[in-house]
Amino acid sequence: MSLGETIRNSQVWKSIFRHPMPLDRRNRIVVMLTNFFLHLHPVSIKKQGIALSYTWCMGGVTFFLFLVETVTGVLLMFYYRPTLEWAYHDILDLRDVTSLGILRELHRWGAHAMVITVWLHMYRVFLTGSYKPPREFNWVVGVILLLLTLLLSFSGYLLPFDQLAIWAITVGSNMARASPILGYEGPFQQLLQIGDIDMITDTSDARFVTIGERNVGEMTLNRFYVLHCIGLPLAVTLLLAIHFWRVRKDGGISGPL
Amino acid sequence: MHGHDPHFYESIQGFLGSYYLVLSIMNAVAALYLWRRLGRWLEAALLVVLFGGGFVVLSGIAYGGGTRVLGLPQSFKDFVNANTGPVIYTLGTTAVLVIFFVFRRFFTKPAVAWVSLNLALLFMGLSMTDPNFSLIVTKPDNVPIVGLIFLLGFFTWLATYKAVLNDDRLAQGLPPLEKEDSEKVLVWPDLVYTELICMIALTALLLVWAIGLKAPLEAPASSVKTPNPSKAPWYFLGLQEMLVYYDPWMAGVVLPSLVLVGLMAIPFLDFNKKGNGYYTIAERPFGYIIFQLGFLELWITLIILGTFLRGPNWNFFGPYEYWDPHKVLALNNKDLSQFFWVDLLDSGLPKAPSDSGTLVQLGYILKRECVGFVGLAVYFVLLPPILAMTVFRKFFARMGFIRYMLMSNLLLFMAALPLKMVLRWVFNLKYIVHIDEYFLNF
Numbered sequence: 001m002s003l004g005e006t007i008r009n010s011q012v013w014k015s016i017f018r019h020p021m022p023l024d025r026r027n028r029i030v031v032m033l034t035n036f037f038l039h040l041h042p043v044s045i046k047k048q049g050i051a052l053s054y055t056w057c058m059g060g061v062t063f064f065l066f067l068v069e070t071v072t073g074v075l076l077m078f079y080y081r082p083t084l085e086w087a088y089h090d091i092l093d094l095r096d097v098t099s100l101g102i103l104r105e106l107h108r109w110g111a112h113a114m115v116i117t118v119w120l121h122m123y124r125v126f127l128t129g130s131y132k133p134p135r136e137f138n139w140v141v142g143v144i145l146l147l148l149t150l151l152l153s154f155s156g157y158l159l160p161f162d163q164l165a166i167w168a169i170t171v172g173s174n175m176a177r178a179s180p181i182l183g184y185e186g187p188f189q190q191l192l193q194i195g196d197i198d199m200i201t202d203t204s205d206a207r208f209v210t211i212g213e214r215n216v217g218e219m220t221l222n223r224f225y226v227l228h229c230i231g232l233p234l235a236v237t238l239l240l241a242i243h244f245w246r247v248r249k250d251g252g253i254s255g256p257l
Numbered sequence: 258m259h260g261h262d263p264h265f266y267e268s269i270q271g272f273l274g275s276y277y278l279v280l281s282i283m284n285a286v287a288a289l290y291l292w293r294r295l296g297r298w299l300e301a302a303l304l305v306v307l308f309g310g311g312f313v314v315l316s317g318i319a320y321g322g323g324t325r326v327l328g329l330p331q332s333f334k335d336f337v338n339a340n341t342g343p344v345i346y347t348l349g350t351t352a353v354l355v356i357f358f359v360f361r362r363f364f365t366k367p368a369v370a371w372v373s374l375n376l377a378l379l380f381m382g383l384s385m386t387d388p389n390f391s392l393i394v395t396k397p398d399n400v401p402i403v404g405l406i407f408l409l410g411f412f413t414w415l416a417t418y419k420a421v422l423n424d425d426r427l428a429q430g431l432p433p434l435e436k437e438d439s440e441k442v443l444v445w446p447d448l449v450y451t452e453l454i455c456m457i458a459l460t461a462l463l464l465v466w467a468i469g470l471k472a473p474l475e476a477p478a479s480s481v482k483t484p485n486p487s488k489a490p491w492y493f494l495g496l497q498e499m500l501v502y503y504d505p506w507m508a509g510v511v512l513p514s515l516v517l518v519g520l521m522a523i524p525f526l527d528f529n530k531k532g533n534g535y536y537t538i539a540e541r542p543f544g545y546i547i548f549q550l551g552f553l554e555l556w557i558t559l560i561i562l563g564t565f566l567r568g569p570n571w572n573f574f575g576p577y578e579y580w581d582p583h584k585v586l587a588l589n590n591k592d593l594s595q596f597f598w599v600d601l602l603d604s605g606l607p608k609a610p611s612d613s614g615t616l617v618q619l620g621y622i623l624k625r626e627c628v629g630f631v632g633l634a635v636y637f638v639l640l641p642p643i644l645a646m647t648v649f650r651k652f653f654a655r656m657g658f659i660r661y662m663l664m665s666n667l668l669l670f671m672a673a674l675p676l677k678m679v680l681r682w683v684f685n686l687k688y689i690v691h692i693d694e695y696f697l698n699f
């Protein structure tokens with residue numbers, strides 16, 4: 001027996017992989033059904049459904065980038081403290097001192113790429129008419145995923161806490177001040193008034209809720225950090241599970257009837 | 258040049274040399290494919306000689322230190338700078354889209370597409386020797402957008418190419434091409450291996466990108482030193498560009514929310530059952546055109562404009578223009594109420610006596626803005642039924658009242674942006690309704 005075979009026949013190996021090597025047709029089917037990671041996929045699929053020229057693989061690439069962001073993000077969290085005192089400093093150190101000096105680059109370029117690929121994915125889904133019945137709901141889930149992707153990227157933009165970061169977030173969050181009804185300088189904000197007491201002030205309006213204080217500062221950093229590292233990724237994960245499950249339940253990748 | 262790096266030309270030497278070399282290799286590979294796989298040796302030879310050889314020569318010149326000559330004529334750049342602005346830019350990109358769409362049969366021909374790609378890349382390379390152009394395009398956070406432009410160009414070509422093929426087949430009564438591939442294959446190995454290769458290739462790409470391009474880090478945050486221009490992250494620059502035409506409550510809150518609502522509503526508004534699961538234009542022209550206009554013209558080109566062509570004070574700068582913070586553009590935009598009361602009726606704006614109560618003041622505001630209100634009412638209230646009786650007659654019959662009203666209102670809001678742009682350019686119109694008292698400016 002060769003070494004490979006010995007390993008594959010060992011009790012340990014067999015306890016992990018519930019199937020023999022996928023070398024023949026039967027075992028290639030079994031592997032898809034019994035492996036946790038592979039069971040996302042069906043066993044067999046229409047050739048057209050995996051044609052790169054049809055799907056552009058953009059959903060898959062987006063998912064892969066999400067995984068890259070998760071891994072590099074966790075590593076970045078080891079080095080980064082979300083406080084006014086340390087945030088900028090830690091990013092400097094990541095550049096100048098830390099080994100694996102491209103961690104931040106991987107994370108940032110991965111994030112930009114993810115925004116781009118999620119748009120391309122939506123573009124493809126539209127152009128192939130794949131949002132039509134029975135896939136309407138999965139398109140809606142997708143739009144929410146698109147929004148969450150943008151929010152993830154936006155909340156991460158603040159974390160280096162340099163000039164680029166705070167002013168981009170300032171420009172972005174200034175918009176919230178103009179929300180109708182809920183913004184301090186938005187139309188109809190006078191509607192929320194009880195007697196003489198104004199409900200919408202610059203310390204209670206939509207902008208204040210977003211950034212946690214009057215101007216972008218430490219509270220904002222904290223809020224964005226928590227959203228960026230915990231809240232939004234959890235939401236994306238949940239929706240992705242639904243998204244993938246629905247791709248299967250709606251009959252796999254779309255195709256002509 | 259204003260205070261640029263004196264060693265600019267030397268600094269881009271290596272980059273440009275490799276850039277042209279990669280383009281040359283790209284053409285050589287394409288020629289190999291043409292020759293070996295398709296047996297079209299004549300085209301292959303042409304490719305090698307024209308583009309492959311041409312780019313090698315350019316690469317040699319760049320490596321050899323001749324970057325200065327590899328640029329566009331100054332007169333051309335001056336002409337472009339002097340003659341571009343938001344109007345030309347918007348009309349131009351729209352025209353390009355329309356021409357591509359109308360003559361798609363010609364432009365999607367692989368040979369035409371390949372030559373266009375080469376010319377675009379060549380133009381890009383020639384522009385890179387302009388210090389102003391180079392400065393903006395190579396800002397680390399802007400590099401992905403250059404990628405986005407080329408990716409979108411490629412995928413728009415691909416989708417249109419397949420749609421043209423399918424439309425021809427459908428016209429002959431054949432099923433779409435995708436149908437030919439409806440035979441089933443096993444996911445292991447066919448899909449699993451493709452995924453694995455994709456992941457490896459992507460990892461490699463990300464690593465190269467991360468090593469080659471440093472993530473930006475500017476001076477520590479300071480709440481007193483406002484950079485000029487202050488820009489939102491690039492994917493929101495379309496919204497920031499809308500601020501030129503609409504107040505923040507519209508550009509930053511209402512319109513983006515409607516974009517999301519509108520996107521989610523698409524599957525429930527599009528009652529056309531055809532074109533599900535294959536590329537086609539002929540079977541769903543309305544949805545196809547609206548989406549491409551919305552995505553490419555009202556979203557992507559605004560981002561490109563906001564990123565590359567908007568400088569200090571959000572002024573427009575030509576692609577080869579120095580971002581001069583002291584550039585002053587005269588702004589003399591006027592409200593509709595001023596056109597009406599001051600210019601037309603030759604009276605002052607109606608103004609409530611300063612000691613009057615809230616209701617009286619409100620009355621005066623309504624009077625002052627009456628023309629704007631009438632205009633908005635016509636647009637948002639009268640237009641949907643009028644359209645339902647005319648151009649959208651069939652839609653209305655198929656969709657029913659609620660779905661039709663939702664669709665027409667979403668479309669009207671979408672059209673509100675280009676309409677306001679045109680009104681601004683032609684009449685210098687600032688606000689249709691201007692009620693500062695209640696922050697309600699439209």
Ligand code: HEM
Pocket residue numbers: 055057058059060061062063066118121122125130131135138139140141142143145146149240243247252253254255
């Ligand atoms: C985080 C973002 C997203 C991820 C990771 C993701 C992932 C995927 C994957 C892996 C597929 C399988 C087919 C393919 O790769 O094209 C898929 C299909 C699909 N996605 Fe997404 N997606 C995302 C966002 C979106 C968005 C923004 C939309 C639309 C607005 C969308 C709508 C759909 C629909 C309708 C399908 C079924 C397509 C078909 O059957 O042809 N998804 N998605």
